[in-house]
Amino acid sequence: MRSTAFLLPGQGSQSAGMGTRLYAHDEVFAAAMDEFFAALGDSGRQLRADWLSADPVLPMDHVQRSQPLLFAIDHAYGRLLKSWGIAPAALLGHSMGEVAAAVLAGVLDFTEAARLVWWRCERLVDAPAGGMLAVAAAPDAVRPHLRGEVVVGGVNAPKQTIVAGPRDALEEVTGSLRAHGITCAAVPSQTPFHSPALDGSIPAAREAFARITRRPPTVPVVSCYTAAPLTDAEAVDPDYWAPQPARPVLFWPALSTLLASGDHVLVETGPGQVLSRLARRHPAVRAGRSRVVPLAPVLPGEEVATLLAARDALAEAAEQAEAETGAVGG
Incomplete structure (x- = not known):
């Protein structure tokens, strides 16, 4: 029988207007977003105005827009699913998505986490200029092309590696990869996440995490930094959370x-379909043992229709699971 697992996306899944149509349509989603904006006070009011504006002050890929809004929208989708009576058997968050997963799993308090996310994003504005690059190759094929402080910042699939680092060195790496016929494309980001360029942010973040509530998870969380279930000790350790923006995903x-633990309905609980596309490549999904249900369209525009289709798909999956349970019981 398939259990439900939430996949919560991070940097690279953002797009201008993400979530805004759903905000105008769904009361539960809107209430969760408003709770986030209220937690930030004056900064939240400005963020909300920018999010809803056709002419925002900051572009969506800026760290003070993409990161806090990804956290808020991931969490709001999770709250929406809960209102439908859908509770996850496990959560897996990608980058900032893991912070949202931690809130949904009871590890972090929502208001405290929201304020800490904003606080950290304010400080990352002064991080070295840089970015990230998605490369259609395995990490071992990518490493010979790395230069300077550019590192492997993520392993998204067997042949999708993320590299990250300062801007000038990243441009050199891009040129080397393309000269050798390796396809690559920029990840929407103005910050070199998941690289040592952000090591300087860790000490202050460690102190900040030490001041907020931390609890063992009430729902299993698979860590995207250790690729193992989050332990109770890790969940309450500031040294687990503080380095995340500088560590590989x-x-x-x-x-x-996650998929070795059993068959799952993988629900992408956030904007876009980046994680859905990746998950569909997994052998367990290709074989039909697990399936993928995104809640949002690839780009904003059909958010309400996509959500309704997802609700039907999840209802169908629940009915199938109930029938299978009945058949086994009989």
Whole structure:
């Protein structure tokens, strides 16, 4: 029988207007977003105005827009699913998605986490200029092309590696990869997430995490940094949370850990379909043992229709699971 697992996306899944149509349509989603904006006070009011504006002050890929809004929208989708009576048997968050997963799993308090996310994003504005690059190759094929402080910042799939680092060195790496016929494309980001360029942010973040509530998870969380289930000790340790923006994301190994635990309906609980596309490549999904249901369209525009289709798909999956349970019981 398939259990439901939430996949919560991070940097690279953002797009201008994400979530805004659903905000105008769904009361539960809107209430969760408003709770987030209220937690930030004046900063939240400005963020909300920028999010809803056709002419925002900051572009969506700026760290003070993409990161807090991804956290808020991931969490709001999770709250929406809960209002439908859908509770996850496990959660897997990608980058910022893991912070939202931690809130949904009871590890972090929502208001405290929201304020800490904003606080950290304010400080990352001064991080070295840089970015991230998605490369259609395995990590071992990518490493010979790395230069300077550019590192492997993520393993999203067997042949999708993320590299990250300062801007000039990243441009050199891009040129080397393309000269050798390796396809690559920029990840929407103005910050070199998941690289040592952000190591300087760790000490202050460690102190900040030490000041907020931390609890063992009430729902299993698969860590995208260890590719193993989050332990109770890790969940309450500031040294687990503080380094995350500077450490590699191991999404594919983490997804394999999740799917090795059983068959799942993988619900992408956030904007876009980046994680859905990746998950559909997994052997457990290709074989039909697990399936993928995104809640949002690839790009904003059909959010309400996509959500309704997802609700029908999840209802169908629940009916199938109930029938299978009845058949086994009989």
